Amino acid sequence: MLIETTAWGKLEIDEDQIYHFSKGIPGFEDVTEFALIELEKSSFAQLQSTQHESISFLLTDPFNFYHEYEFDLPDTDAEELDIKDAVSVRSIVTIKEQLELSTINLLAPIILNPLNRKGKQVVLHKSSYLTKHPLWAGNSILDKGGE
Known part of the structure; x- marks a missing residue:
């Protein structure tokens, strides 16, 4: 399948890269089909x-940056995605002009079922996680008041 992208122009993707987000992503509720594009030699994906x-x-995989990251996936979300065994957890990264100020959203991970290609961004209610954790360890952006 050929898709148009702002970053890479026309891009050939396989059907098995496409995930369906039945309710979109918060702020983009009408956008329901996404391709997961792994970036070569990187721990990041688009x-x-x-x-x-x-x-x-x-x-990115949040566990690569926050080894102690953990949460309970609500049963309703697991059922909606039909998760039984296989699950992939990703977090949205915001790259800043000063790379050391880049952040990762641990409050609302992207949950993917690689078997049926369903996805959802899940907001972790009653969580101490934030939408703007420093991406790299030792970064004190939150101690400085964040952005």
């Missing part, structure tokens, strides 16, 4: 809308 070339999100 979640690219197949419907709108300018809508994409930089993702």
Whole structure:
């Protein structure tokens, strides 16, 4: 399948890269189809809308940056995604001009079921996690008041 992207122009993707987000992503509720594009030799991926070339999100595995990260996936979300065994957790990364100020959203992870290609951004209610944790350890952006 050929899709248009702002970052890479026309891009060939496989059907098995496409995830369906039945309710979209908060703020982008009408965008329901995304391609997961793993970035070579990197711990990052791009979640690219197949419907709108300018809508994409930089993702990473939050456990690579926060080894102690943990949460309970609500049963309703697990049922909606039909998760039994296989699950992939990603977090949205916001890259800043000063790279050391880049952040990761641990409050609302992207949950992916790689078996049926369903996805959802889940907001962790009653959580101490934030939408703007420092991406790299030792970064004190939150101690400085964040952005």
